[in-house]
């Protein structure tokens with residue numbers, strides 16, 4: 264057992280793991296099976312006999328092996344890891360896993376898309392789920408968030424409406440995993456509180472490059488409570504160490520066909536390679552007495568707390584260091600719930616959060632088939648659990664003893680509730696007072712200020728991406744009325760945005776806007792200000808026989824030293840021979856991969872190599888497409904000649920070329936820098 268297999272959760276899972284290799288085939292009841300390819304028949308051409316218990320068991324199990332997919336977030340992928348806090352947060356919360364920097368808390372994370380079915384593509388435009396289960400010594404704590412810090416609606420009772428609108432339309436079950444259709448945009452136009460999150464979803468945040476390169480947000484305002492009973496409002500943030508990076512829309516759509524598993528493969532391979540994804544946990548804290556100090560309501564889930572007003576305090580780090588053993592057992596059966604809390608973490612009256620506290624257990628009951636889903640290995644806490652709940656489908660615990668009720672004297676009232684000082688959970692004693700009403704607070708009425716704040720915070724390039732995303736989505740909407748309503752609605756965010764969208768879809772340019780002007784912007788919202796790193800970035804080296812070995816070696820060495828990942832792509836698998844007779848193994852062919860699966864492209868020199876590449880249509884389009892997706896594109900010596908013939912302008916940003924072999928050191932470094940930059944937006948294409 265290696266080191267990362269020693270944490271308490273892993274030790275617990277080990278008890279359930281079964282390795283079938285080298286074993287004899289048996290029935291579920293342990294009987295050895297002598298033949299599993301022929302059913303028992305009356306004569307070798309006769310009918311199958313009812314007596315064939317092995318056939319019946321095998322077939323019955325197969326017939327029942329699907330469970331309902333999640334109503335939302337059906338497509339997801341999980342990984343195990345650990346969380347450590349940097350310094351004790353005792354001042355703010357008594358949550359033990361946030362109090363002791365020595366403690367490493369096991370975690371299981373599930374990333375997901377929201378709208379698509381379990382078999383849909385990874386790179387569709389959507390919010391991404393970012394759900395973390397912390398297996399703490401005080402019980403499981405679930406932080407069930409998204410990669411967007413705000414939500415579409417303000418009250419949970421509207422969630423079924425929102426999801427019915429975004430899911431495929433019921434009469435023809437189209438489109439799959441896409442918001443670009445009438446019912447979604449009709450919902451948006453009639454529910455203006457969605458404006459802020461729609462802006463995020465239409466931005467590059469809706470098409471992340473990798474699960475490892477996106478932020479996570481708890482979205483709601485929660486409460487931290489310390490051991491003196493003092494509370495702070497808190498918002499949670501996950502900040503990826505690799506920075507926040509996205510695909511371009513054309514690329515995202517192509518990847519959905521070329522490799523629908525793009526994000527799960529990326530996560531799986533990074534962990535297999537030992538490039539463990541890391542995210543820092545940040546918190547924003549507001550004192551209870553400052554609840555009304557801001558121009559947004561802290562209970563409104565369509566509002567973020569601008570980092571300039573309430574800084575994010577980085578308090579710890581999560582490292583994902585182990586892939587799951589079995590996707591069904593772990594990713595599919597894991598059951599998250601925002602109501603799984605530990606002492607020191609409490610709720611607020613955010614009406615979206617309040618409703619979620621009902622929905623998650625309810626959905627697990629149907630999805631996982633009964634009230635004992637907490638006994639499924641991935642869901643079990645690492646601390647013991649004791650209560651008087653009994654029986655139900657799939658119960659595995661064998662509770663001994665006569666007594667299953669409280670209060671009792673036969674068993675001295677055990678299991679007994681714990682006092683607060685012994686870790687018993689006591690809800691924060693907030694005073695509430697009001698009439699029973701079906702209403703929303705007036706303080707939730709401003710639907711546009713933060714949508715404007717987001718828009719103002721975008722760079723020019725990001726704004727153009729948003730305009731194009733609106734044009735794409737509304738361009739797929741058939742109802743002219745819905746199109747116009749949406750354009751009118753977003754003129755309240757920015758008249759320029761609405762005008763540009765209107766032009767693209769043949770709608771009328773609105774001449775008025777509601778709401779107050781919002782001049783503010785927030786640096787933290789633009790991806791242009793994110794961290795950059797070459798680590799795990801994939802470079803495609805396009806090479807045929809006759810390539811320049813020295814050049815390729817130099818580039819590979821420089822990149823590998825910085826954690827980037829070069830691969831040789833050629834016309835066929837096997838190996839290629841350089842002009843001076845050296846051989847290199849080919850990783851992939853122009854047929855098995857595509858430029859959209861890489862971050863950058865390099866064409867080395869060698870006359871015969873370049874002639875060979877020219878003849879490969881896929882090789883040429885590989886380079887052209889990488890260029891049009893703003894990626895780093897490089898060539899050395901004879902390789903540079905290819906560029907001018909295929910429309911790649913060497914003077915554009917992020918195009919790295921060299922004519923001389925002697926300058927390879929600086930060439931490789933420049934290429935590395937260009938890859939680190941992620942994309943070169945100021946290319947005139």
Ligand code: HDD
Pocket residue numbers: 333334335336339373374375391392393394407408409413414418419420422481482483564597598599615618619622623624626627
């Ligand atoms: Fe939810 C799943 C995140 C609002 C009802 N939600 C689910 C998952 C994530 C979120 C990440 C997938 C968990 C996993 O990987 O298994 N949901 C959010 C966020 C929300 C939000 C960040 C707003 C801040 N959700 C929300 C509301 C409701 C639900 C308002 C209903 C009242 N969500 C569900 C659910 C799901 C779910 C139907 C489907 C599968 C599951 O719970 O386990 O109960």
